Amino acid sequence: MEKLSLCRRPLLPGLSGSALKVIAVLSMVTDHCAYYLMSHGTWLYEVMRCFGRIAFPVFAFLVAEGFAHTKDRMKYSLSLLCFAVVSELPWYLLNGNDGTHNVLFTLALGVVALAVFEGMKERLLWAVVAVLSLAGLATWLGVDYEWRGVLMIAMFYLLRCKQGSNPNIDHRTLQLLCTFPLMMHYGMVGALLACFILLLYNGQRGFIHGKVAKYGFYAFYPSHLFLLWTVL
Numbered sequence: 001m002e003k004l005s006l007c008r009r010p011l012l013p014g015l016s017g018s019a020l021k022v023i024a025v026l027s028m029v030t031d032h033c034a035y036y037l038m039s040h041g042t043w044l045y046e047v048m049r050c051f052g053r054i055a056f057p058v059f060a061f062l063v064a065e066g067f068a069h070t071k072d073r074m075k076y077s078l079s080l081l082c083f084a085v086v087s088e089l090p091w092y093l094l095n096g097n098d099g100t101h102n103v104l105f106t107l108a109l110g111v112v113a114l115a116v117f118e119g120m121k122e123r124l125l126w127a128v129v130a131v132l133s134l135a136g137l138a139t140w141l142g143v144d145y146e147w148r149g150v151l152m153i154a155m156f157y158l159l160r161c162k163q164g165s166n167p168n169i170d171h172r173t174l175q176l177l178c179t180f181p182l183m184m185h186y187g188m189v190g191a192l193l194a195c196f197i198l199l200l201y202n203g204q205r206g207f208i209h210g211k212v213a214k215y216g217f218y219a220f221y222p223s224h225l226f227l228l229w230t231v232l
Helices: 017-037 043-052 055-069 073-095 103-120 124-141 146-158 171-184 188-199 210-231
Strands: none
Touching: 017 043, 017 055, 017 188, 017 210, 043 188, 055 073, 055 103, 055 146, 055 171, 055 188, 073 103, 073 210, 103 124, 103 146, 103 210, 124 146, 146 171, 171 188
């Protein structure tokens, strides 16, 4: 019997991309509720923040997958950028003028980095320099997760399973091994939880379809920030 490629077969029946989105959103909301609404340093606060560390690695993974499958990369990046701009007002209301910017800018920069890499990959050295430069720009701008966020997106994309890949390589494990040091900066337990969730991904799109659902997830980010500000 022909041996199945590990990159085509999930480790477990697992979770669709839609399920990953729901988990990431729940994680994000839990994290923000703890950070903005609770007394820091309590047991419950620490537990909620650990669960909240799942969100960004999962979003970074989904952005890399989305970039690989989208038919219009320009529209994809502009959509993230537009919602990032919209999200700046509630971000500012919550954080003040602290020099930071919301995470949708990080995701948008990650998509730009992937597009630049794809456009320059025939000149690999320059492509790598361009991605690293955009990671540095993320830090200079003060976007959430800074250079680590952009590099995490880049690694998830570059190490994902592609047609014609070596069937003896478990690409998902390779992705997680290479991105884990970046995740770990924000907490070991959260990084392990994020890895476990991503190992369950089954490669299917799932139950979320259509533009309304797609843009609804984008709009949820500024909406929940604004709601948190109203209850402070």
